[in-house]
Amino acid sequence: MPLFRRRSGGEGEQDRAGRRGFGFGLGRRGAGSAAPAGGGEPRLDQSYGDESARLALRQALAGDWAELRPLLAAADNDQLSFLIGVMSEVPRVEQWTSRALADTPDDTLLLLLSGARHVQWGWEARTGGWAKDVTEERWKLFHKRLDIAEEQLLEVAEREPSWHAPWSFLQRSALGASLGPEVAACRFEAAVRRAPGIVGPYRTRLQQLSAKWGGSHEEMHEFARATMLAAPEGSQLGELVALAHLEHWLALPEGEDGAYLTSPAVVAGLQEAAFRSVLHPDFIPVRGWQRSFNAFAMAFSLADQPKTARLLFDALDNCVTDAPWHYLAGDPVRSFRVHRDRCASYRR
DSSP states (O other), X not given: OOSSOBOSOOTTOOOOBTTBXXXXXXXXXXXXXXXXXXXXXXXXXXXXXXXXXXXXXXXXXXXXXXXXXXXXXXXXXXXXXXXXXXXXXXXXXXXXXXXXXXXXXXXXXXXXXXXXXXXXXXXXXXOSSOGGGSOHHHHHHHHHHHHHHXXXXXXXXXXXXXXXXHHHHHHHHHHHHTOOHHHHHHHHXXXXXXXXXXXXXXXXXXXXXXXXXXXXHHXXXXXXXXXXXXXXXXXXXXXXXXXXXXXXXXXXXXXHHHHHHTSHHHHHHHHHHHHHTTTSTTOOOOTTHHHHHHHHHHHHHHTTOHHHHHHHHHHHTTEEOHHHHTTBSSOHHXXXXXXXXXXXXXXX
């Protein structure tokens, strides 16, 4: 316990969205529901089986804005946030968006994509290690990129006040730039007001309240549980309880961490959260459902609850999300496989 030593990190370690970031779940399996267990190897799919995301990723990699723009223009508010989150992970998007903006500075969709990419690009410069291990050069690059993101995303928010996406990315920017608790709270409220059921802003808020970002375990757990109880049964927001316990586990010394997650109180809390949210009959898979299932699967496996973990692994059908498996040492796919196989050996 745990299977694999954890990666070093703590203060400022990223919960990297979608593939590597705060809170941008990447899609659903078509329009579908949780799939039954099947054969094959675990896989990390940035599109999460979503055809529009696959297309957007191809176009973003090719720098084909002429083809990509109509896809974004036709998206509703939630899908736009989802697609922008997917593409913010694509290397070199910042290069072709900067060139395109020089020609069409009034294109708000282009400005949104550029701002989102600069947030992610900034975090890539900072890395996910301890603050003391980040070089001065990387700090400067981190803040330079976040400054560009702030300017661009605030402009988008002013032009399109109903859009959720700029506020979600501005949350992450505020966290990295240490803009303070008032700004963090305001941006969280702005994001939630525009998209009340989207889990991404809540994940970022949980990070802001965690001990490693200047909050406390108590504040973090209180937020997670209160959010879960305020949401309807079957809401994805119950995932926050699992994430809070994983954050607490991550902060503890080896030995104390396993004892914490296997304690009766924590196991009971995880069970309550899972069966109130992702394992509730009213749960409807939406974009990002795989990330919630991965979070609960990892938490239950580490808590030595293979029976419940197996329900989640079976539903995932080998679909791996980088978060929260990146909290364990080594490749997330390998970590997923080892924990899945361990739980698969459980006999009902």
